[in-house]
Amino acid sequence: MTKTxxxxxxxxxxxxxxxxxxxCGGDNTSSGGATTxxxxxxxxxxxxxxxxxxxxxxxxxxxxxxxQSGVSVTVGTSGTGGGFEKFCKGETDISFFLSETGATxxxxxxxxxxxxxxxxxxxDALSVVVHKDATWIDCITTANLKKxxxxxxxxxxxxxIDPAYPDQALALFGPGTDSGxxxxxxxAINGKEDQSRSDYTASENDNVLVxxxxxxxxxxxxxxxxxxxxxxxxxKVLKVDSGAGCVAPGVAxxxxxxxxxxxxxxxxxxxxxxMQSKPQVKAFVDFYVDNIDEIVTEAKxxxxxxxxxxxxxxxxxxxx
Amino acid sequence: xxTLSRAAGPTQAPTFSLTRKRIRPGEIIFVWALxxxxxxAFLFLVWLISYALYKGWDRLDSRLWRFMPTGRISxxxxxxxxxxxxxxxxxxxxxAAICMPTGILSAIYLExxxxxxxxxxxxxxLNIQNLAGVPSIIFGILGLGFVARRFGLGFSVITAAIVxxxxxxxxxIIATREAIRAVPQSIxxxxxxxxxxxxxxxxxxxxxxxxxxxxxxxILAISRAIGEAAPLIVLGAVTYVTTNPNGLLxxxxxxxxxxxxxxxxxxxxxQKLGAxxxxxxxxxxxxxxxxxxxxxxxxQKRW
Amino acid sequence: xxLGTVDPAAGSTPSLRRGRRHPGERIVEVLLVVAAxxxxxxxxxxxxxxxxxxxxxxxEVSIVEFLTGxxxxxxxxxxxxxxxxxxxxxxxxxxxxxxVAIPLGLGSAIYLAEYATERTRRxxxxxxxxxxxxxxxxxxxxxxxxxxxxxQKYWPGGDAPAFQNLLVxxxxxxxxxxxxxxxxxxxxMSAVPRSLREGAYALASSRMQVxxxxxxxAAVSGxxxxxVLAISRALGETMIVTMAGGLSSxxxxxxxxxxxxxxxxxxANVSQGDIPVGTTDYNxxxxxxSLLFIFTFALNVLSIRLVxxxxxxxx
Numbered sequence: 001m002t003k004t005x006x007x008x009x010x011x012x013x014x015x016x017x018x019x020x021x022x023x024c025g026g027d028n029t030s031s032g033g034a035t036t037x038x039x040x041x042x043x044x045x046x047x048x049x050x051x052x053x054x055x056x057x058x059x060x061x062x063x064x065x066x067x068q069s070g071v072s073v074t075v076g077t078s079g080t081g082g083g084f085e086k087f088c089k090g091e092t093d094i095s096f097f098l099s100e101t102g103a104t105x106x107x108x109x110x111x112x113x114x115x116x117x118x119x120x121x122x123x124d125a126l127s128v129v130v131h132k133d134a135t136w137i138d139c140i141t142t143a144n145l146k147k148x149x150x151x152x153x154x155x156x157x158x159x160x161i162d163p164a165y166p167d168q169a170l171a172l173f174g175p176g177t178d179s180g181x182x183x184x185x186x187x188a189i190n191g192k193e194d195q196s197r198s199d200y201t202a203s204e205n206d207n208v209l210v211x212x213x214x215x216x217x218x219x220x221x222x223x224x225x226x227x228x229x230x231x232x233x234x235x236k237v238l239k240v241d242s243g244a245g246c247v248a249p250g251v252a253x254x255x256x257x258x259x260x261x262x263x264x265x266x267x268x269x270x271x272x273x274x275m276q277s278k279p280q281v282k283a284f285v286d287f288y289v290d291n292i293d294e295i296v297t298e299a300k301x302x303x304x305x306x307x308x309x310x311x312x313x314x315x316x317x318x319x320x
Numbered sequence: 321x322x323t324l325s326r327a328a329g330p331t332q333a334p335t336f337s338l339t340r341k342r343i344r345p346g347e348i349i350f351v352w353a354l355x356x357x358x359x360x361a362f363l364f365l366v367w368l369i370s371y372a373l374y375k376g377w378d379r380l381d382s383r384l385w386r387f388m389p390t391g392r393i394s395x396x397x398x399x400x401x402x403x404x405x406x407x408x409x410x411x412x413x414x415x416a417a418i419c420m421p422t423g424i425l426s427a428i429y430l431e432x433x434x435x436x437x438x439x440x441x442x443x444x445x446l447n448i449q450n451l452a453g454v455p456s457i458i459f460g461i462l463g464l465g466f467v468a469r470r471f472g473l474g475f476s477v478i479t480a481a482i483v484x485x486x487x488x489x490x491x492x493i494i495a496t497r498e499a500i501r502a503v504p505q506s507i508x509x510x511x512x513x514x515x516x517x518x519x520x521x522x523x524x525x526x527x528x529x530x531x532x533x534x535x536x537x538x539i540l541a542i543s544r545a546i547g548e549a550a551p552l553i554v555l556g557a558v559t560y561v562t563t564n565p566n567g568l569l570x571x572x573x574x575x576x577x578x579x580x581x582x583x584x585x586x587x588x589x590x591q592k593l594g595a596x597x598x599x600x601x602x603x604x605x606x607x608x609x610x611x612x613x614x615x616x617x618x619x620q621k622r623w
Numbered sequence: 624x625x626l627g628t629v630d631p632a633a634g635s636t637p638s639l640r641r642g643r644r645h646p647g648e649r650i651v652e653v654l655l656v657v658a659a660x661x662x663x664x665x666x667x668x669x670x671x672x673x674x675x676x677x678x679x680x681x682x683e684v685s686i687v688e689f690l691t692g693x694x695x696x697x698x699x700x701x702x703x704x705x706x707x708x709x710x711x712x713x714x715x716x717x718x719x720x721x722x723v724a725i726p727l728g729l730g731s732a733i734y735l736a737e738y739a740t741e742r743t744r745r746x747x748x749x750x751x752x753x754x755x756x757x758x759x760x761x762x763x764x765x766x767x768x769x770x771x772x773x774x775q776k777y778w779p780g781g782d783a784p785a786f787q788n789l790l791v792x793x794x795x796x797x798x799x800x801x802x803x804x805x806x807x808x809x810x811x812m813s814a815v816p817r818s819l820r821e822g823a824y825a826l827a828s829s830r831m832q833v834x835x836x837x838x839x840x841a842a843v844s845g846x847x848x849x850x851v852l853a854i855s856r857a858l859g860e861t862m863i864v865t866m867a868g869g870l871s872s873x874x875x876x877x878x879x880x881x882x883x884x885x886x887x888x889x890x891a892n893v894s895q896g897d898i899p900v901g902t903t904d905y906n907x908x909x910x911x912x913s914l915l916f917i918f919t920f921a922l923n924v925l926s927i928r929l930v931x932x933x934x935x936x937x938x
Contacts, residue, residue: 054559062391062392063392065562082554205583206584207585298392
């Protein structure tokens with residue numbers, strides 16, 4: 001081998017070793033800073049599920065890290081389908097997704113020896129948005145929403161919805177068809193899950209939807225509350241009238257249920273088996289429930305009502 | 321075109337002018353068309369990089385590698401992508417360590433040792449070329465079923481490395497084969513004539529001569545592997561990890577996954593972080609390319 | 624290492640028989656075969672992972688409906704399982720991509736191999752190769768937020784391109800593939816011996832004639848190999864088409880300025896989505912994956928035949 005190659009090889013080896021050393025000397029194990037309080041745990045907690053609800057668990061993991069820096073909590077976003085599959089195989093300890101667990105899914109998991117606990121940890125208000133300068137509309141009825149979004153709908157222009165609206169082409173943006181948000185919206189508005197017109201701009205990335213509506217004068221879209229809140233300056237959030245008057249999505253209207261039918265509960269599903277066999281998982285779940293208010297605020301989701309909190313505490317107690 | 325101009329007079333020896341008299345306009349247009357091809361590709365790259373820099377400039381500072389990702393909106397300004405950086409480096413080194421020897425050895429087998437008239441060697445060739453076109457996400461499905469679950473390696477760096485190595489293996493093989501094929505037979509024959517064994521010929525004559533082509537293939541392969549997110553997402557690479565990998569079975573995240581996730585977040589601060597991470601990733605890719613180019617330029621041969 | 628059987632000390636005539644085979648040779652050969660078998664194992668693994676769920680799918684949905692239906696709506700309540708919309712979108716985006724990659728790539732390769740100086744080649748080739756290293760997620764990001772708005776703004780004529788469309792995804796994919804074509808073609812052209820070129824020049828050929836009529840035909844096996852690799856790459860690309868191509872699959876679309884889901888975009892979408900694993904709808908992923916696998920296979924069989932026909936060996 002020539003000298004240059006040998007030198008190069010040495011450099012590469014050196015680089016690799018430095019990297020390995022740096023990685024090994026990483027911040028996995030906690031050191032010093034002895035504090036009185038809960039015993040220091042170690043190990044891993046694997047959380048996985050739908051990306052819409054992930055921010056809550058990420059916030060929880062972040063705050064938890066300060067208390068238990070030896071526990072490595074990881075949050076994945078394999079989606080409900082993939083996430084649940086991993087959960088039922090015992091590969092993850094906590095799962096989270098949007099729809100309430102169907103009986104079949106639960107049974108499948110239980111057959112594999114994984115009992116699921118179901119904790120409601122937050123609320124969400126699915127928001128309908130239009131372009132900032134859509135001056136002709138502030139409130140939309142559920143009937144009109146269905147007219148626009150239902151399967152087989154041929155509404156292409158705002159005029160078609162209501163002759164009072166201007167002659168403006170309608171540009172529709174919505175989540176991808178296999179997302180929980182889509183399932184929920186179609187069930188609530190069109191009456192049947194997954195029943196929807198198919199000719200709208202679909203994207204899994206809600207920022208794409210935000211940009212789309214913001215760029216189209218006649219645009220309309222729907223996505224979770226967090227995205228609507230973050231982009232309040234770019235979009236106009238519509239009030240929804242389901243028969244009892246126009247209600248705007250917000251913390252209060254989601255909590256007391258007046259924002260119908262687009263308010264929904266959000267859940268996490270810890271594996272009881274994991275809680276019983278891994279102390280760090282139990283510690284994390286306990287932390288999650290006990291500090292749910294702080295977590296929800298940090299993730300900017302809609303918090304639980306007092307009644308919901310009591311229900312959570314009961315469910316938590318039962319799951320031990 | 322050359323012209324022959326005869327000097328006047330029958331007694332003088334004719335002189336031939338070998339200067340080109342007239343360059344056909346077609347020639348000039350052709351060269352400029354070729355230059356345009358290069359230029360267009362180059363300009364596209366420049367545009368892309370400028371756009372990435374423009375989007376990520378504000379957030380491009382040492383916070384990227386000093387800090388871990390955060391889950392709290394209040395801490396966005398002190399978030400970074402350290403776990404993704406170390407994860408990427410770990411995965412890439414492992415991927416290279418797996419795919420390069422395997423790829424090069426496979427290519428040597430196919431070019432030097434395999435008898436092309438045998439059906440199984442032709443099948444092997446077809447197989448490799450086929451794998452080059454299989455979508456990356458299908459490798460993710462393969463990894464999930466076999467590597468992660470059946471082999472029990474879980475969702476760890478080594479699984480990611482194996483999946484990515486398998487993904488880019490065909491590129492290494494095909495490029496190495498082309499490089500080996502380019503070495504003239506005369507070199508091999510001379511080596512045999514001097515009494516060398518087959519392996520000696522291959523390892524001491526053919527391979528060193530083929531290093532530039534092998535380097536090309538490896539650059540393309542590793543570059544591709546760094547940027548892949550789709551198969552790792554199916555594999556379940558997590559988007560929130562606050563530790564650096566410390567072993568073959570560690571949980572990990574990589575920059576492309578982190579970027580993909582950050583770009584879908586609602587908070588503008590996180591999107592900016594994603595844009596900055598894009599610039600960082602591009603920087604790493606450029607660095608890798610430069611290293612490989614150095615190797616290639618050192619050994620480039622023209623026959 | 625010892626060389627063969629010549630023993631200079633002895634005065635005997637050298638033997639031209641192949642000497643004692645080094646045991647090392649055997650080991651090396653075994654190693655090589657093992658390495659080659661890895662690729663076979665990979666294919667076997669892929670087929671296995673795809674086949675089982677795909678069969679389950681075809682138990683529920685007829686193959687005829689799958690292959691000939693022109694609506695693909697498994698995730699809607701009104702389910703149709705005709706895969707043609709996905710197929711046309713894939714073919715369309717691939718055609719656009721190679722329409723960009725082949726001219727630009729081959730042109731660059733010819734320039735680098737025949738016209739550029741050594742120094743230029745050393746500088747420019749790596750820069751072009753950076754295009755191959757840009758992560759696909761970055762390309763998707765650029766296509767969607769950087770390139771498409773400009774396309775929409777300056778589009779001449781009637782309907783502007785949709786928010787996500789196959790044209791922008793295809794074009795960006797094309798640029799990503801340029802280095803594949805350029806690098807491998809350039810390597811193939813560099814491998815053509817100088818003697819061929821010099822012979823042509825001696826016969827008063829111009830540079831263009833040498834490049835186009837001597838070098839390119841001589842290197843055609845490598846060039847075609849690079850084309851096939853490029854097409855395969857375009858067919859199998861996932862991220863760019865998912866982010867920038869769109870997710871519509873309810874009808875067959877031939878217009879590239881509209882949004883359409885390719886086969887890979889559909890797989891990517893459902894794999895991350897919320898459909899429960901094990902259901903017929905989830906198994907569509909494997910059915911589409913199998914179809915894609917078969918396409919690439921057919922493409923490669925064809926190309927190997929072509930390449931073998933054109934390969935030239937020197938010396």
